[in-house]
Each structure stands twice: as C-alpha cells, then as structure tokens.
Amino acid sequence: GAGVSQTPSNKVTEKGKYVELRCDPISGHTALYWYRQSLGQGPEFLIYFQGTGAADDSGLPNDRFFAVRPEGSVSTLKIQRTERGDSAVYLCASSLFREETQYFGPGTRLLVL
Amino acid sequence: QKEVEQDPGPLSVPEGAIVSLNCTYSNSAFQYFMWYRQYSRKGPELLMYTYSSGNKEDGRFTAQVDKSSKYISLFIRDSQPSDSATYLCAMGNNFNKFYFGSGTKLNVKP
Numbered sequence A: 001g002a003g004v005s006q007t008p009s010n011k012v013t014e015k016g017k018y019v020e021l022r023c024d025p026i027s028g029h030t031a032l033y034w035y036r037q038s039l040g041q042g043p044e045f046l047i048y049f050q051g052t053g054a055a056d057d058s059g060l061p062n063d064r065f066f067a068v069r070p071e072g073s074v075s076t077l078k079i080q081r082t083e084r085g086d087s088a089v090y091l092c093a094s095s096l097f098r099e100e101t102q103y104f105g106p107g108t109r110l111l112v113l
Numbered sequence B: 001q002k003e004v005e006q007d008p009g010p011l012s013v014p015e016g017a018i019v020s021l022n023c024t025y026s027n028s029a030f031q032y033f034m035w036y037r038q039y040s041r042k043g044p045e046l047l048m049y050t051y052s053s054g055n056k057e058d059g060r061f062t063a064q065v066d067k068s069s070k071y072i073s074l075f076i077r078d079s080q081p082s083d084s085a086t087y088l089c090a091m092g093n094n095f096n097k098f099y100f101g102s103g104t105k106l107n108v109k110p
Helices: none
Strands: A005-007 A010-013 A019-024 A031-037 A045-051 A053-056 A066-067 A075-079 A087-094 A108-112 B004-006 B009-014 B019-025 B030-036 B045-051 B053-056 B063-067 B071-076 B087-092 B104-109
Touching: A005 A087, A005 B053, A010 A019, A019 A087, A019 A108, A031 A075, A045 A066, A045 A075, A045 B004, B009 B019, B019 B087, B019 B104, B030 B063, B045 B053, B045 B063, B045 B071, B071 B087
Parallel strands: A010 A108, B009 B104
Antiparallel strands: A005 A019, A019 A075, A031 A045, A031 A087, A045 A053, A066 A075, A087 A108, B004 B019, B019 B071, B030 B045, B030 B087, B053 B063, B063 B071, B087 B104
C-alpha cells in the first residue's frame, strides 16, 4: 500500500511568512510524529499525536510552531513568522499503534530566505 | 552534552568488507534502540530494533547493545555498494520520543 506522503516536497518562503506542511500517514495508523532534520544532523523530535490529540509536544521549539490532526489522519505542521533558522527537512512518520515501527515520509524541504 | 553521539564519518570501505557503526549515549533510562538507513533525499528506513541489552541478527546486519557501557553497534557483513547511505542510530525510554544520532555516512566502493 501507499507509504507516508508529505506535501509540498519543497517549500521556499521569505522570512516572516507563514507556512503549512502536510502529512498523510499510512491508512489506519493511529500514531503520527513530526521531526525536523537540519543539514548533517539526525531527526529531532517535534510532536507526537495519538489519534487527534497531541500526546507529547515537548519538542516544538517555540510558540511559532503548531501542529494539528483534526480527524486523526492527516496532520498539518504550521510555522508562523518563519525565520532563516527554521530551514530544514521536516519529516513525518506514522505507526500502527504507539509501540510499533515508525514509517517515515520523504520529508518537506523548507528554505527560508 | 548531546543525548546521543555518533561519528559522522564519512566511512569508505571496499565491497565485501565488514562495517562497524557505533553510537554512545548518556541516558541510562534508554531501553529502545534502533538503527535507520537514510538514502539521499529520502526519509529514514528502520533496519534493526532492539529492546534493552543483547544482540540481534537479521541477514547481513547485527545490532548489539551494551547498556553497561551505554554503547550500541551495527555490523554489516559482506557490504554492498547498495548499502551506501547514512546510518542513524536512535533510542529512547519510551516509544513517544526518540533521540537520534547525527548519522554516519557510509560509502561502499565496488
């Protein structure tokens, strides 16, 4: 079946703008994760959803970052007032249940000019 | 100090060599240990998962966890050019939140 998909694959924006990044998890997966991967680094945890609720948002760097998953499937990561330091690959992963293998999407490459 | 330390490489080996990749960590509460492979411009792909200490083998891959030393390893036997990728270790004390190493770039030369 289809894997995790993320759109857009690339996003270029200007400093101060608002962006939304979308994640479509594998159908039926209840757990969804967002990570951020800077160049030459490993993924850094941002937030974890179990169903519709954010079970752990301790990795969100500040209040400019927000994520939703209103129907327990698709999730959107929202970044307000983007800064150049937000430039990174934003990865989404999903798993069938909480303690199961996480399957990663290809990521959205965000560049803030 | 980072939670997880991993030598970034790059590591270059001839085809057929045995590859050893390693990570150290500082949090003794970590119980879940994973190795991911990441090809350029792709998301990470899970290779091996180990719970607590011990060894686990899957085909050409062997994962080892030494909790007393806070040290984990991944061995790749009979390495192939298709193994050329970045290898990421990841670990945590629950499945909510994993801490990743920075990745080791491996190049297997034909």
